[in-house]
Amino acid sequence: MKTRPTTQFVPHTIDGKTRMVPVPVDAPAPPRDWDHLILNAVTAIAALVLTASVVWSTASIGDLLAHAVIEPAAYGAAIVFDLAWIACMAVEWLARYDEDRAALPRRAGHVMLVLAMLAVGAHGKVAGYWEIGLIGAAVSALAKGLWTVVLRHQTPPLDARTRAWIQGELADAGASLALIPVRRQLQRAESQVAAERAAIASSDRDPDEPGQSADDPDADIIHIRPGAVTTKDAVRIAWDSDIRDENAVIRYVANATGTTPSPDTVRRYLRALRVAG
Template sequence: MKTRTATQLVPHTIDGKTRLVPVEVDAPAPPRDWDHLILTGVTGIAALVLTASVVWSTASIGDLLARAVIEPAAYGAAIVFDLAWIACMAVEWLARYDDDRAALPRRAGHVMLLLAMLAVGAHGKVAGYWEIGLIGAAVSALAKGLWTVVLRHQTPPLDARTRAWIQGELADAGASLALIPVRRQLQRAEAQVAAERAAIAGPDSDPDPSGQPTDDPDADPDAAPAGPMTIKDAVRTALDSGIREPDRVLKYVHKVADANAKQATVERYIRLAG
C-alpha cells in the first residue's frame, strides 16, 4: 500500500501541561482519481482547440476585412466574431441551473457561431480556395461542439422540483438586490424633498408645522406626555434625556408621538437640535 507523509497533531505533556504538537506520520495515500485526471485533460484539449479556432478565425476574417480597411481595424473586428459566441457560451454555463435563462445565450451563441463560420467560408471563397474556407469554418464548429460536450458533462442533472426550488431561491435573492437601488432612490427623493422645503421656508424656519412648544427637558423620556406630542418635541425630549442614537430616538418617537414617523425626519430634527 502506498503511503504519504502527513502532519498530525498529537498530545505532548511536560510538567503536567499537555499541548497538541505537530508530528509527521506516514498515512495511506489516496488512490489516483482517474476520472478527475481525464476530465482535466479533456478540458485542456478543449482549451487548446478553442485557442486554435480563435487564431484561425481571426487570421481568416482579418485578412478578408483587410481588403477594405487597415489591418489593425480589420483584425480587431475579426476577433469579435469568436469572442461573441465564446462569451455566450460562458453565460450559458453560468445559467446552467436555470434552463429558461440559459436558453437565450445558447441560441445567441449558435447564431454568432454561424456568422463566424460564414465569414471564414467567405474568406476562402474570395481567396479562391473554397475547400479551405469550409474546413476553416468547421474548426469553429468543432471548438464549440467540444466545449458544449465538456460543459454539459460537468452540469449536474436536476429534476423539475429541484430546479423550481432553485429558481425560487434566486428570485428571493434577486428581489433583495432589486430593493437596494429602490431604497437608495427613495432616500434621494426624500432628501431632495426635504432640501426643497428647507430652501423655500428659509434657514430660520421651524420644520415642524404644528409650532407647538417643547416639553420640560427634565421630563422622563419613557413616559408619554399628558397631551399630544409632536415629532420635534419627542426628539428634543429624547436628546435632553441623553438619548443620542438615531435608532433609539426614532423608537421613542414611535412610542410617544407618531408611529409612522420617518427616519429621515427624525434625523433632520436631531441635526437642527444639535
C-alpha cells in the first residue's frame, strides 16, 4: 500500500494540562483521481487553443485594418474582437447558477464571435486566399466551442426548485448590497439637515456684548422652541407693558418662556431698550 507523510493532531498532557499537538505520521495515499487529471488536461488544452485563436485573429484582423490606420491602432482594435466574446463567456460562467442571467452574455458572445469570424474571413478574401480566411475563422469557432463544452461540463445540473431557491438567495444578497449606497445617501441627507438646522438656530441667537467671556453661562441662555417666545421677546413685551422693575420683568419672562432666565441677560436687554428709548 502506498503511503504519504502527513500530520495528525493527538492529545498530549503535561502537568495536568492537555493540548492537541501535531505528530508526523504515514497515512495511506488516496487513489489517483483520473477524472480530475483529465479535466485539468482538457482545461489546459482549451487554454492553449484559446491563446492560438487570439493570436491568429489579432494578426489577421490587425493586418486587415492596417490598410487604413497605423499598425499599433490596427492591432489594438483587432484584439478587441476576441476579447469581447471571451469576456461574454466569462460572464456567462459567473452566472451559471442563474439561467436567466446567463442567457444575455451567451447570446452576446455568439454575436461577437460571428463578427470576429467575419473579420478574419474578410482578411483572407482581401489577401487573395479565401480558403485561409475560412480556416482562420474556424479557429475562433473551435476555441469558443471547446470552452463552451468545458464550462458546461463543470456547471452542475440544477432542478427548477433549486434554481428558484438560489435566485431568492441572490435577490436577498442584491438587496443588501443595494441598501449600502441608499443608507449612505440617507446619512448624508441627515447630516445636511442637521447642519442646516444648526445654522438656522445660530442665526436666530443674539450675540453677547463685546468683551463677554465665552465661558459665561449666559451665552446660550436663548432657546428657540416652537410655540414659545424667547427671552428677548418676553423682555420687550414687558417693557412695552410699562414694566420697569427688574424683578417684575424676570418673573414675567419666567412665566412667558417657561424657564427661569438669567438676571444678567434680562438686565442686558433692559439696558438696550433704555438706550433705544
